[in-house]
Structure formats: C-alpha cells, structure tokens
Amino acid sequence: MIRITLAQMRRSVGRLAAAGIAIVIGTAFVAVTLLAGNVITSTTYDSIAAQYRGSDLVAGGVPVDDAGLDAVRQVAGVSSADEQLLSFQQLEHGNRTIFQGVLATPSDPAMLPLDLADGALPAGAGQIALPPDVAERFGVEVGEDITLVRNTLVDADADVWEWEEAREQLTVTGIVDDPYGAYSMFGGAAVAPATEVQAWEADLLAPGEVSTEPSTVLVGLDDGADVEQTRAAIDTALSSAVTAAGGDASDLEVVTPTEHAESVAAQMTGGDNIIFTTFVLVFAAVALLVAALVIANTFQVLVAQRTRTLALLRCVGADKGQLRRSVLFEASVLGLASSALGILLGTGIAQAALTIGSGMDLGIPLPTSIDITPAVVIAPLVVGTLVTLVAALAPARAATRVAPLAALRPADAPSSARGAGRFRLIASLVATVIGFVVLGGGVAISTVGDAPSDGILVALLGGSMSFVGVLVGSVFWLPRVVALAGRLVGASGPTARLAAANTLRNPRRTAATSTALLIGVTLVGMMSTAAASARLTMDSELDARYPVDVTVSSDLSGDGSDAAAMPVGLAGAIGDVDGVATVVEVPATLSGLTGPGVDPGAEVMVRGVTPDDATSVLRSPEMVAPLAAGTVVVPEGIAEVWSITDGQTLTFDRPDGELEVTAAVTELQDDAVVVVPADLATLDAAAPTTALYVGLEHPGDAASVVPDIQDVVADTEAPVNVMGAAVERAGFEQVIDTALAIVVGLLGVAVVIALIGVANTLSLSVIERRRESATLRAIGLSKGQLRGMLAVEGVLIALVGAVLGVLLGLVYGWTGAAAALGWAGEPAIVVPWADVSLMIGVALVAGLVASVVPARSAVKTSPVEALATE
Amino acid sequence: MDTTVFVPIPDDAPAPGAGAAVTPAVRARALTKTYGHGEAEVRALDGVDVDFAAGRFTAIMGPSGSGKSTLMHLLAGLDSATSGQAFVGSTEVTGMNDKALTALRRSRVGFVFQQFNLLPMFTAEQNITLPVELAGGTVDREWLGTLVDTLSLGKRLTHRPSELSGGQQQRVAIARALVAQPDVVFADEPTGNLDSRSGAEVLSFLRRSVRELGRTIIMVTHDPAAAAYADRVVLIADGRIAGDITDPTPESALAGLDALRTVGAR
Ligand SMILES: Nc1ncnc2c1ncn2[C@@H]1O[C@H](COP(=O)(O)OP(=O)(O)OP(=O)(O)O)[C@@H](O)[C@H]1O
Numbered sequence A: 001m002i003r004i005t006l007a008q009m010r011r012s013v014g015r016l017a018a019a020g021i022a023i024v025i026g027t028a029f030v031a032v033t034l035l036a037g038n039v040i041t042s043t044t045y046d047s048i049a050a051q052y053r054g055s056d057l058v059a060g061g062v063p064v065d066d067a068g069l070d071a072v073r074q075v076a077g078v079s080s081a082d083e084q085l086l087s088f089q090q091l092e093h094g095n096r097t098i099f100q101g102v103l104a105t106p107s108d109p110a111m112l113p114l115d116l117a118d119g120a121l122p123a124g125a126g127q128i129a130l131p132p133d134v135a136e137r138f139g140v141e142v143g144e145d146i147t148l149v150r151n152t153l154v155d156a157d158a159d160v161w162e163w164e165e166a167r168e169q170l171t172v173t174g175i176v177d178d179p180y181g182a183y184s185m186f187g188g189a190a191v192a193p194a195t196e197v198q199a200w201e202a203d204l205l206a207p208g209e210v211s212t213e214p215s216t217v218l219v220g221l222d223d224g225a226d227v228e229q230t231r232a233a234i235d236t237a238l239s240s241a242v243t244a245a246g247g248d249a250s251d252l253e254v255v256t257p258t259e260h261a262e263s264v265a266a267q268m269t270g271g272d273n274i275i276f277t278t279f280v281l282v283f284a285a286v287a288l289l290v291a292a293l294v295i296a297n298t299f300q301v302l303v304a305q306r307t308r309t310l311a312l313l314r315c316v317g318a319d320k321g322q323l324r325r326s327v328l329f330e331a332s333v334l335g336l337a338s339s340a341l342g343i344l345l346g347t348g349i350a351q352a353a354l355t356i357g358s359g360m361d362l363g364i365p366l367p368t369s370i371d372i373t374p375a376v377v378i379a380p381l382v383v384g385t386l387v388t389l390v391a392a393l394a395p396a397r398a399a400t401r402v403a404p405l406a407a408l409r410p411a412d413a414p415s416s417a418r419g420a421g422r423f424r425l426i427a428s429l430v431a432t433v434i435g436f437v438v439l440g441g442g443v444a445i446s447t448v449g450d451a452p453s454d455g456i457l458v459a460l461l462g463g464s465m466s467f468v469g470v471l472v473g474s475v476f477w478l479p480r481v482v483a484l485a486g487r488l489v490g491a492s493g494p495t496a497r498l499a500a501a502n503t504l505r506n507p508r509r510t511a512a513t514s515t516a517l518l519i520g521v522t523l524v525g526m527m528s529t530a531a532a533s534a535r536l537t538m539d540s541e542l543d544a545r546y547p548v549d550v551t552v553s554s555d556l557s558g559d560g561s562d563a564a565a566m567p568v569g570l571a572g573a574i575g576d577v578d579g580v581a582t583v584v585e586v587p588a589t590l591s592g593l594t595g596p597g598v599d600p601g602a603e604v605m606v607r608g609v610t611p612d613d614a615t616s617v618l619r620s621p622e623m624v625a626p627l628a629a630g631t632v633v634v635p636e637g638i639a640e641v642w643s644i645t646d647g648q649t650l651t652f653d654r655p656d657g658e659l660e661v662t663a664a665v666t667e668l669q670d671d672a673v674v675v676v677p678a679d680l681a682t683l684d685a686a687a688p689t690t691a692l693y694v695g696l697e698h699p700g701d702a703a704s705v706v707p708d709i710q711d712v713v714a715d716t717e718a719p720v721n722v723m724g725a726a727v728e729r730a731g732f733e734q735v736i737d738t739a740l741a742i743v744v745g746l747l748g749v750a751v752v753i754a755l756i757g758v759a760n761t762l763s764l765s766v767i768e769r770r771r772e773s774a775t776l777r778a779i780g781l782s783k784g785q786l787r788g789m790l791a792v793e794g795v796l797i798a799l800v801g802a803v804l805g806v807l808l809g810l811v812y813g814w815t816g817a818a819a820a821l822g823w824a825g826e827p828a829i830v831v832p833w834a835d836v837s838l839m840i841g842v843a844l845v846a847g848l849v850a851s852v853v854p855a856r857s858a859v860k861t862s863p864v865e866a867l868a869t870e
Numbered sequence B: 001m002d003t004t005v006f007v008p009i010p011d012d013a014p015a016p017g018a019g020a021a022v023t024p025a026v027r028a029r030a031l032t033k034t035y036g037h038g039e040a041e042v043r044a045l046d047g048v049d050v051d052f053a054a055g056r057f058t059a060i061m062g063p064s065g066s067g068k069s070t071l072m073h074l075l076a077g078l079d080s081a082t083s084g085q086a087f088v089g090s091t092e093v094t095g096m097n098d099k100a101l102t103a104l105r106r107s108r109v110g111f112v113f114q115q116f117n118l119l120p121m122f123t124a125e126q127n128i129t130l131p132v133e134l135a136g137g138t139v140d141r142e143w144l145g146t147l148v149d150t151l152s153l154g155k156r157l158t159h160r161p162s163e164l165s166g167g168q169q170q171r172v173a174i175a176r177a178l179v180a181q182p183d184v185v186f187a188d189e190p191t192g193n194l195d196s197r198s199g200a201e202v203l204s205f206l207r208r209s210v211r212e213l214g215r216t217i218i219m220v221t222h223d224p225a226a227a228a229y230a231d232r233v234v235l236i237a238d239g240r241i242a243g244d245i246t247d248p249t250p251e252s253a254l255a256g257l258d259a260l261r262t263v264g265a266r
C-alpha cells in the first residue's frame, strides 16, 4: 500500500506542493516566532545580567568586608574577587553639572561590565573614565580635566549634619561604553580606581560607621576550575567570614550570571518575552488554521480526483482502513516534509533578520547567530505535521466512502454534490446567534453596566463564538453569496457567466477557499476598525480633556499665586514655529468671587478670551460656547469646588472694580473661569498675559512641533512652562498605530496563505477541468477569454471572501471598540475607508494574480485534448 | 467477397472529387504529420490528398492507429501539420495563428466529441447557445428552433447534462456544433459511448442535419453500421488514403475495412 501511496504522490506532486506551501509558510512563521522569542530571551538575560558581565560567579545577599573578600580570594580556583561598588558623584565642567554613577575598577579588568571605547582605564588617583554621553555633554576629550565636587560628612553628631564641600580635578583617561545597558538607568557609568571610589563612599559615612548594606562580590575563576565545587567553597568561606563578623549569612547566594538572569526574569511575572511569544503564537495559530483549510481543500480534491483509482483498489481488495491510512500517510509525509522546509525557511529568515539587525544600530547588542533550541525544531515540526494530518482527516474519510462500483462508472469530473449535514447547519446557526447575543451583552455590560473589564471578556467570548459559527456555517451561506455576486458579474458576458457557474460547481471548495481568506481579512478589518473607532472615541475624549493643543504658561504653581507676565515677543516667536496655526494671548487675574449659594472665600483665576479666539484655538469650542459679555464660563471642576450652579449670578471683586456676571457651567477642563477680555479689564485693567494658547496645524505632528516651541521658550530664559496636551494625544495615537501595524503585519501572513489557497484552488480546478477547457477552446473560446474566465473566478472567490471579511471585521471592530472604550464616551462608529479599500484592492489584485499561473497552464491545453478518449 | 466496392487509389492519383464545379467544404493537400524524431518517428499522416464535398455526410474509416483522428485534427486546425495544406472552404487552416483558428472554430467549424463534453453547470439550452455567446453574437432563434425540433430536444432544454441520457447529451452536443451554422462539423466517434439504439438515433439525426438542414458533416468511426449512414466513406490506412466508398452499406463498409486489414496484414 505504501508503494501505491508513494506512486500516487509522485503523480500529484504539483498539487501536493501547492498544499505544502501553505504549511511551509505556517511553520516558518512558528519557527521565526520561537527564534525571535529566543533572541529576546537572550538579549533580556544579557541585559539583566549585564552588571555581571565578565564574572563567573556572583555572591550576594550579605554585607562583605575586607576579611570576607580575602576569604573568597583564598578559595581554590578563584582568580579574583571584588566588591561591586557604584558611587554617585557630582561632576562639573564649564557651567554644566552632571550627577553620575562611578564604578570602581575591579582587580581583574576583564570583570568590568563596560567596554573601553577610547583611551585607557583610570590607573591612579585623580583619574576617571567617562561614558560617551557624559563626555559629549561636557565637551571634553581624553586627556582633559573635569571637576569632582563632593561632600564630606564632618559632624554627624550635631542635630543638623554638617557637610564640607571638596573640589578635585580629575583627568579623563578614557571613554567607556555600556553595550548591554547595565547602567542605562543611570545614563551609563563612569569608572574610577577602586581605592578612590571606596574613599569617596567612606566619606559619606560618619566616622566609625560601617555599612551594613548587602554587597555583591564578583568572582572570576581560574581556567578549568569546577564551577559547582568552587561555588560551594565560596559559599562556605563567605558564610563563615560573615558569621565571624557578627552578620547573618542566611541570605547569602552564590550564582552564575545566567542563573541570576533566569531568576530575575522569572520574578518579572513571566517575563516580557513570554508575553511576546504567546502574543505572536496566537497569530501563528491563525496562520496555521488558514493553512489547514487550504490543505484540507487540496486533499479533498486529490481524493476526488483519485476516485477511480481508489475504487479500483477497493475492487481488488483494499479495505477502507487501508485507504484511510494511505491518505493519512500521504498527509504525514507532506506535513513532515513541508514543516522541515518551513523550519529551514524560518531559521533562514531569522538569521537574515539578525544579520541585518546587528548591522543597524538598534541600541542593544544582538547575538550574531540564532540559537536553535530543540523546541525551535520540534514544535513547528509537530504542529505542522499535526495540522496537515487533521486537515486530511475529512478527505481520508471521504476516501473510505468511495464505493468499489465507482471504478465501473464512466469518468466524470469529480464533484462533491453531497451537502453538509443538518447538524452542522444547526450548530453553526446556534453558535452564530448565541455568539452575537453574547457579544451584544458584552458591549452592554461595558457601556451601560460600566464594567469594561467584564464587558470585554464577555464580548470576546461572544465574538469568538459567533465567528466560529459563521465559519462553520460558511459552507451553507458563502456559495449563495458567491452565486449572487456571480449573477451580478455574469451579466457582463459569457466569460464571466462561465466563471460564475464554475465557482458554484464545487460550493464546498469555493466556500473553504473564500473562508480561508475571510478569516484573515475579518481579523485585519476588525483590528483596523477597532483602532479607528478607538482613536475617534479617544479623540473626542482628548478634545474635552485637553482643549488646548499646547499651553505656554507662566503660572507655574497652577494657582495663580506666582503668575508673571509672559516675555514680550514670545507669542510672535511661537507663532513663527513651523506647524503652529494659532497663538492666543490670554491675560488673567486672581479674583475673589461671591454669589448666592457660593462657598464663602471663593477665589479663582479669571481668564479673558474673545469668543472668536476661543473658537479658533480650542479643540472643543462648544465648551466655551456661552462665552459673551456678562457671562462667565465656569469649568465643571471649579463649579463643584465652590458650589456654583449653572445660570446663577456671580460677583467678582478686585481692587480695580466689581463685575456682576451670569455663570455658565460647562464641561471645560481648566483651572480658571473664562470671561471676555473687556469684562476682565473691568476687574484688572493691567491683567498680565500669563498664558499662551497654541493651536497646531496637525495635532498629530505634536511630537515634532512641541520641542520646537520648547526651544523658543527656552531661548527667553523665562520661567515658563510648556504643556503639550497634543503630545500626549499623539502618543496615544502612535501607540494605537504601532500596535495596529504589528498586528496587521502578523495577520497579513494568514492573508498571504489564504491567497495561496485561492491560487491553489484555481490550479486544481484547471487540472480538473482540462477536458472542459479544451472543449471550450474547440467551440470557440479564445486564449484571452480562457484567461479572463479564470481571472474572474479568482477575483470572485477572493473578493467575496474579502468583502464579507471586511463587513464582519467592521461589526467586530465596532463592537470591540464599544466594549473596550465604551466607558470613555460615546463609542464612535468609523469605517476606516483607506484600510477597507486597501484590503479589497489587495484581494482584487491577488485574485487576478492567483489566476495567472493556473491560466498559463490552462491555455497550453490544446483543444485536441477535448477529443481524447481518456 | 466479390461485391466489394473497394477501389485502391494510387498515391499520385488526383484527389477524389477533384474537378467538381463547387469548391469542396474541406480539402487536404499532401497533408503530413509526424510525431517524434529519429528512431521513434511515427508518420501518423503521410501525404494525404482528399476533398470533402459541401452538403455531404462523409465517414472516415480505418484500423486503429491509421491516422483518422490525426487527419480530422489537422483539417479542423486543432493541431499543426508537419507539411502540406488543409483548407476549410477556400481558407487555408495550416499555418493559421491561434487567434485566426479561434475565429475559425467560432463561426465555420463545429465539433461533436465521443465523450459529449457538455458543460455540467449549464442547461442544455445554455450549452447549445454557448459558441454563439462566446463569439459575442446573438442566437438565431429561428435556427435554434429548427435544430431543437430536428433533434427532438424540445422538452429537454432546461435540463442539465447530468439529467440527460447519453443519446440526449450527444444530440445536445450536435445542436451545439450546428448552432453557429458552421461550414463543416467534425465528429470523432460520436457514437462510441452510446448503446446501439441511441447510437442509431444520433446517426439518423446527423444524417437529417445534412439532408434537411444542408449541413456538411465529417465523421470518424470504427463502426461499419455507423458509416452506412454517411453518403461516402473515405478509408485510411497507415496514414494514407486507402479507398473510397460512395453510398456505403454496412456490408460494403465492413468489406472495405476487411480489405484494408488484409492489405495491412500482408
Ligand atoms: N501525440 C502523439 N504523439 C505520438 N504519436 C501519436 C500522437 N497522436 C497520435 N500518434 C500516433 O499517430 C498514429 C495515428 O494516430 P490517430 O490517433 O490518428 O489514430 P486513429 O486512427 O484515430 O486511431 P483510433 O481508431 O485508435 O482512434 C498512431 O500510430 C499514434 O500512435
């Protein structure tokens, strides 16, 4: 039987290859994911253990004095042992001051976790090596001097400790890099001789005081020393030394840097890389699911085409089990071979990415070669083979149903006329309906019930359930949709009518092919719709929260107490910054406030803005809509603090005069009430301009425009604060965009596999319909028309999948956004037209492209074949 | 058997029917087709000269492998000749490019296949009208009606091929071959897949198409009984024209074939 199976496989090698490609891509995806996880793990470990780079063992958890260090140094196999010492010191040069961590040089320079980039390490007193950033900010080069400013505790007994400032000249002997970011938290580390650093630290202690802080001892081993033995010996030596000094040695730990990294990573709730890997593996799963559909499809066709052979085998005595095993054996061979190829492809891609990545400056050193662990090989191999096997189960069952009689019937084009079962229809209907109800429930819980975290979970459950229902039921409704679409295009001519009729010949296959695409497109559509909705919801929320793009304010404390006038000309200078649309000067004064029901002693900042200016600069002008002479706009927050009610009369009093106005409470978010400038003048004719409201041309550009504004402000040297609400907004938008780009990229793999599926299906149809194509050619179908027919078929299948996917994606995207962001305000219903048209465009082009190769082989068919007897 | 009408024709004799006043519907001149190269070379057709008159029903007979199908493919422009010429009417089909050949097949040539080759997803009527639609023309309803009546397909037009018997399917195929009113219809063993009754039915419809509708039909067959429906039988052996029988009967056709076999066996 195996011989027959292999012979059959050899005959259908082209078709098998088509199915194999889907698995190759799927497993390559899994392999790349796992490899990326490994790289992330090793870079994470490298950076976690970066402070111990160069050390063989690290002892920590107990305070260690010189006696302890000596004890460690005595241990056989230990080549060096030093306390890891980082001291923070104030360094000065020119008029710049930097507070910098300074590392003590270890006795063995190889144990220094930093790399010497230039010059030499400091060898004696008065020398220091600096991180490149610090040297640059000071503008010093190797050989120049900087100043160390440090304080010495002179009298710790007095009520107030007394310090003495000392200034010393230090010569910069070298520049030290921190490639693994061991001290990136402190902006790198400088290096000074150990004796110096120890002395600086000692000066911070009161005379006679001994540090009881646990210290870390970095140990270097002799070549060939046994790590475990030495570790035990160090442990013994150190604990007896600590106990002898009266310390508690129970926290003592001697570990290798890798062990340290592992335990730290484990403490970090599983570690980022695990979350990353899981996240990406979910998408790999989607890709594999789609691949499974493509494979199941291919096998279905293979079995259908071999009906006669299978029946013949049955006639000559093969039993059902043998046929099933034959198909499954074929699937395992295909699965194994494709998975192996996929792993090769995946490792190739990962290695290429690493090579390219290390060529670019990514800020972290990447390993130069990928780390192929057993998991990287075994997991994709097992998953790929299993997916292929599972996909082949249904076709294998179909193979067993071939009656021996089929061998005697005339050869007809294989067709799977058998409809899907009633059970499937009911199950799919139930899942779809209940799923959508639950989805709606989730949205309600989130928006009406105000419990977003529960709502999202419920919505997720409902959404997944309904999607499964839709997919399972696709065999019933998808062909109908294709028929409808076919009828539409069929009106355009006989070629299109032929194509439309062809897509309906095998509804199951068409449904499966379209469904494969539908999955990917739905998910991509969902993500982009949700992102667009989320962004719009967020926008209106942000409009309300940050009504002004950028506020430049001299009111540093926020209560008006120290507000000074803006530097003259600043408004004009900011107005000249590229990307700034409007600048409004806002004068303000602090005023007492009385009124019926208003809490006594009320005092507020009163700003003067003209209604026109307010409309032009505010993102949510409706919040100052009531602004007019005689009216004061009171932000909700202030109204609450002082018990001000909407529509009541308020009286402001200032030395310059009194003002009676009507209060209009709005949702404005501000720490001041707003009146028109004329009213403000009544209160304080000389009210200083304490704020500039800056409107940007595109709030999305905030990240680049706001620093320019900050530069302009910094030039004036005035104590003025720049608050870029738009920066925060741009940040939110960027987070959404980046996440979306990653997710869409990952799901794109599924779409690519599905498109291969479309090409696959078309190729199979072409092979299957050889005689028919020849007949059509014989009765007058031109080559162009044949190509056109296949193109229309491809486009129909792809477009129906894509359009339905987009529609489903819109529904899921909206409900998802509503469930996730319902709390943040009215969920916005947005159609991301650009993304939608892109997806449909891609499907259209892909459908056309998918038909190219099959069409090429179809037009090669000579019409003579229509006359051939078999 | 002394009743034989078998007349061996010398290789250099003028083609039968040559010199007739009307241009023949189909002609072959020194038509040669070889497959393969060197040792493996097969001369499927070896300098065939033959004319097929318009408005006649001609059968081509010969032993298996004698080159009947090859001759038909070359005459219809389905395959390219190694040398020589083939004409449909006064148009030379040898050397035509694919575009011209497609145009030829659309309007001037029809085919009937042994396997029927109807499109399973279309109804009988849609199958019949397909060639006209592919050519972008409009169906001549009157002609369609005539065809449907002649072929007794009236009640079957809305059925799909899977709902028709083999004979009915072949009648649909004949209607499809005739719908564009082609100059000539080629049929390769049209009764090969039918039982004798349906076969007889199909053959009499083919003959009616010629007699009543004035069509030209060239049919390849193995069956002397089928050949007897034709006006003339052209015999072929080893890629050469080996005989010609006018107004054949099953007996005369069989005798002709037998004579070829004895010639071949010699
Ligand atoms: N594509 C081909 N390649 C090689 N040889 C071929 C090819 N087609 C036909 N032949 C050879 O050409 C010769 C004539 O074949 P052809 O099909 O015309 O015979 P036929 O008379 O139609 O036979 P049958 O009655 O069996 O259909 C045969 O010897 C055949 O083997």
Ligand SMILES: [Mg+2]
Binding pocket: B068, B069, B070
């Ligand atoms: Mg033949």
